[in-house]
Amino acid sequence: MAEGLTVEVRGLTKRFADREVLSRLDLRIGTGEFVALLGRSGSGKSTLLRVLAGLDADVDGQVGVHGTVSVAFQQPRLLPWRTVWRNVVLGLRGRGRDRALAGQALAEVRLADHADAWPRTLSGGEAQRVSLARALVREPDLLLLDEPFGALDALTRLAMHSLVVDLWETHRPSVLLVTHDVDEALLLADRVLILDGGAIVAEHELANARPRRLADHLDVRARVLTDLGVTDHAPA
Template identity: 60%
Template sequence: MATDLHRTVTPSGPEPAGDPTTDTPVDTAAKADQERPAAVRVQGLSRVFDGRRVLDDLDLEIAPGEFVALLGRSGCGKSTLLRILAGLDREISGTALVPRRKAVAFQAPRLMPWKRVWRNVLLGLDGSSADRARAERALEEVGLGERAGAWPKTLSGGEAQRASLARALVREPDLLLLDEPFGALDALTRIKAQHLVGEVWQRHGCAVLLVTHDVEEAVLLADRVLVMDGGVIAHEVDVALERPRSLTDPRFAALRAGLLERLGVDTSAAA
């Protein structure tokens, strides 16, 4: 798997990685490859905005094919971390090793209104790989095969989000980054979208990082749930439940309650 290495940025450019015992530059990417395999390996990652440290010496590993959900209060740095992994923010200190083949889907589908759906799916691909048949295969996978020639303004919210997911999948990513992709959907459409993402992940076998505010969604989809607080991963839970998962499973309810408690939500009244 080809990887990209993002590392500390100084006024003169990216700081060379070095051996802390000798200050000798080392090939961090090659060194990491010799260790246990990881789709994502983040070490000592920090990001400061206007003097406020949003990420504070954060460490994270995601295994190949692992589905990880990231929870946390608004403003805790979840989306900042995702943007860094996507290569959209490089003003960092620390290192982030990520697959070169990665794709992002945001809460807003971000479809170009002057391009038909299939052309939106191919945005950013070079000419040799940007053919309509490839786009239609991705749209078919998310249940939008018949809407390939439609204009984005004619799509429902759920359809637009599926088109955004198809645009991510057409890149055949080793890492799929999802930034609250279901946040703007109605309840029924959201449930359908969650099931679709779970099915797509199982078919493709890529690593997934899902940023969400929905604890139930995190437990439903993820192998592991992380809670961010204070700019670091403050808590993590392995979700050792067989799939498909049931919301009525007492183990599911216990995991959900424990995570809500970590997030400072009092569930005693609901009980």
């Protein structure tokens, strides 16, 4: 793998029976880079994420990922019979420090006082923050976010956007965010990639510092929507 990269994928092809979902896909993600991946339903976004997470190795091509990987999914997938802090450290080795590690991670997502709570008592946003804490406690080099805000209300989504940026700026993992939300991608990412026909067909760089205003990126927004096949652009 080339120096300065966390992900380097070349010619990635993935088939399900006679259907080619990913087709000779190339992808590079730099160390500490925040990348958003957009595409229509069925374009292969989640399949690519599963390959990068090591959950699907039945592929052709070269897949290189440097360091550790964590995933936060759209559904938090918390075990209801474990308290919040035990969900955070689920599967970690070295159990002597589990409680301390969980407490530190929960403090970072502003849930330190929920360590002994049960998942059923959490709101949707709180459960998603626990999912982020579980991903971050592993100190990943690559953080994969699979539409983690899709089920949240608008105000909670905005709060989660701010939290994710804060966490990214603190820990500086490489991030790949899979999303359907164009505005979300423009607010969070350094680069926005468009996946279509199993390959990355376009990319757009965002140079402005965070926090961003969508009003400063209306030209990029229009190009991204066009790439996605949306020609009647609604105002941001």
